[in-house]
Amino acid sequence: MDQKTILKKLKLSIQLMELHDENAFKIRSYQSALNSLDRMDQDLTSLSNTELAAIQGVGKGIIDVIDQLKESGTHTLLEELLEKTPTGILEVLEVKGLGPKKVKTLWLDLGITSAHELMEACQSGEVAKLKGFGEKTQSTIIQNLEFKASNQGKWLYADAEEITEPLLESLTALLKPAEQITIVGEYARKMEIIDTLEIVVGSENIDSSISDFEKLDSIDWEKALSGPFTLRGKLVEQDLSIAIYFTSNSEFLKKKLLLTASKTHLQLGVSDTKTMSEAIQESDAKDEKAFFEQLGIQYIPAELREGLDEIALARENAIPKLLEDKDLKGILHNHSTYSDGKHSLREMAEHCKALGYDYLGISDHSRTAFYAGGLEIERVKKQHQEIDELNKELAPFKIFKGIESDILPDGSLDYPEEVLASFDFIVSSIHSVLNMDIDRATSRLITAIKNPYTTILGHPTGRLLLRRAGYPINHQAIIEACAENNVAIEINANPWRLDLDWRWIRFAMEKGVKLSINPDAHEMDGYLDMKYGVLVGRKGGLTPEMTLNTMSANELAEFFAKRKKEITQK
Structure with a gap:
């Protein structure tokens, strides 16, 4: 059994413990162990029990569970929990937006034990009547069930x-x-x-x-x-x-x-x-x-x-030379242990350099993203000091000081202006309040694009392919706003995102908007996703000339400096 499957089994165990109101302390201990195991560098299947015991949150009980999973693919507690759980409940637990507590309410109050029964209860209006649900939650469940069904087998x-x-x-x-x-x-x-x-x-x-x-x-x-x-x-x-x-x-x-x-x-x-x-x-x-x-x-x-x-x-012999992996000189939009990344800033930088890139853009989460360890202002200053030290040590390789700033509900960016001004570049992204109509989402993004500190618009629709439909946006208006404000648009190379969608790349290039291939890497292996960003870029006809990170480190530094100078002159 591989590490990914073991972690999935542990997660399922936690969900079922919550569903059946197991001891809260036990649930927390499992969650703590899962968090530590998920963030570590090594493959847990290769670790001895002594090595596992040295990991924070991994005690004797969890080690015994891991041993059982390695040997048989299951463990005693999980089997006990599954035995008293209707099979269809596992399907309901997979519905986005439904945690174990809500699933338990649906099960005990309405007798729902399958996704099919859940859809019927929603369509009849029974779910909206439950305490803690309502019409809005019911509507969201229907949308998520329909989205899940339409992507079955894909x-x-x-x-x-x-x-x-x-x-x-x-x-x-x-x-x-x-x-x-x-x-x-x-x-x-x-x-x-x-x-x-x-x-x-x-x-x-x-x-x-x-x-x-x-x-x-x-x-x-x-x-x-x-x-x-x-x-x-x-x-x-x-x-x-x-x-x-x-x-x-x-x-x-x-x-x-x-x-x-x-x-x-x-x-x-x-x-x-x-x-x-x-x-x-x-x-x-x-x-x-x-x-x-x-x-x-x-x-x-x-x-x-x-x-x-x-x-x-x-x-017309007008198909251009398309972008290739070898054209990319650096990697922007990456996370370290300063926020929710798996590897340290040094590890992310050294690995990026070892892969043959000339620069790394580090852009951890901003402070509003507290759920992802977003950086308070003091942490920003500390990271910038470390970047300065690493840049001296790793030269000519360069680390650019960036942040993935949350776009707040009103379209403003996280942090006061003096903090925003301290970064070389800013990736502006939406991470919260995703339930928007097209007018609100478009207005929110355009407000952020007009902010002079926005350098790159991150994953424009917030979609997670096969998991979550993105919020609707007016792509044409967004791209035109980026053209007017000299803002690049990200092609998020994470295979779950691939956002900006390739169907809009040609229009962006026609408007003079540069695209930035970014892996949104939260660990060193995340850099490998760059190839999927290139594939998406090529489908949209992307050329090296219209790709932001085909610039050399010096060219990009000049680009960032010029933008910052323009801000101060306004």
Whole structure:
């Protein structure tokens, strides 16, 4: 059992203890242990009991639980709690906004033991009548249940990637000589959400190939959904749909092109009389490069084949050089142990430097984010002193002094003006009061954008993909406000966010707004998410020139200094 699963089991244990009114001291001890284990650097599965005992909050009882989890995947208390918990309650506990106490009320007062029953009770108005709920809470529960249902079986690109790469290796091992295989569909286009993993296999003996793939025990094939040349099913260990299309080697490229592109892309005209789909069907090209040469247009990268204006651009040879990982010179928007990060400022800086970057922007939470250890003013001063010392030691590597300032409900930034002025840059983000309509959310963001101290607008919609819909905003108005106030917009590279959405990147560039690829890293491994920000940037057509952190350390320092000088001159 891996560390992630152990921590999930501990969290479930805490939820069930709260649900069943277990001893409060015991619940706190479990929570304290979970907090410490979640923040530590090492993998707890590799630690001895003596090493575990040295961790704050981890006592003999918790160590015994961890031993049981390692050995059997469960532990005695958890089994006792599960035994007296209706199975469907676990599903209700997953509904966003419902803690164990509210779930218990729903269970005992209304007899709700499943998400389906919860939806029915909400739709009939029964939930709103309960003490501590009301119409607003009931409406929010309905929205969250609908959001959850609509995303059932869907995967983040980053999570699908962990499955897809080893799966493709195992499938490739099944191929006979002269057979070929490739990923197509949403995954090939680097979509942020993957609904179905699609694969094309080229073979001269299709029946034999299908027979080989049908024997795979890692996939639960759904015969009713399959066809003579298509196998459909789900991965046995993951709720991820898969479709494998079989074709002859001579048709392999056509099938790849047809199934990689979106339906809208295929309907676009490549000439006055021919759509992209028709051009593919008629082509005798041997590879993708040759296909686009036959059309007499510029090669269109797979991630751009979404049916926007990519063909018109390709006709004019106007598809720009897209951003690549190697173009990025530094990493902005990161957290350390000063707020809710897992690693110290020194560790974050040294690791960033070791990865080959030239600078780090540290931007811990501001004081209003008390739940995330937001920095009081004295802590800001202390951090700035440490940054000055580390900059001397690590030069020419540079740490920029930043903060992720909460955008308060009225649109103002956290901290008084003299504190805001002490930072090199400020990432302004909304973290609280998320239940806003489009007018309120847009007004709140624009007020923050107009604040002269805002350098970067952080994760504009606050969305968490597959978990929480973002608050609605007028993207056009937000981007235009950023253009007027020389504010960059973040592409938050955390796979759960990927916000700004790639569909608005082109508009931002047209308005002259720079984008900043930020991992929002809360630990050193968080830097690895930068690649997902690059993928999103590329889907939106982002170029190195329009990316803030392709600047060198000196260029960025000048950029920050110029903005601060403009503030003082106003």
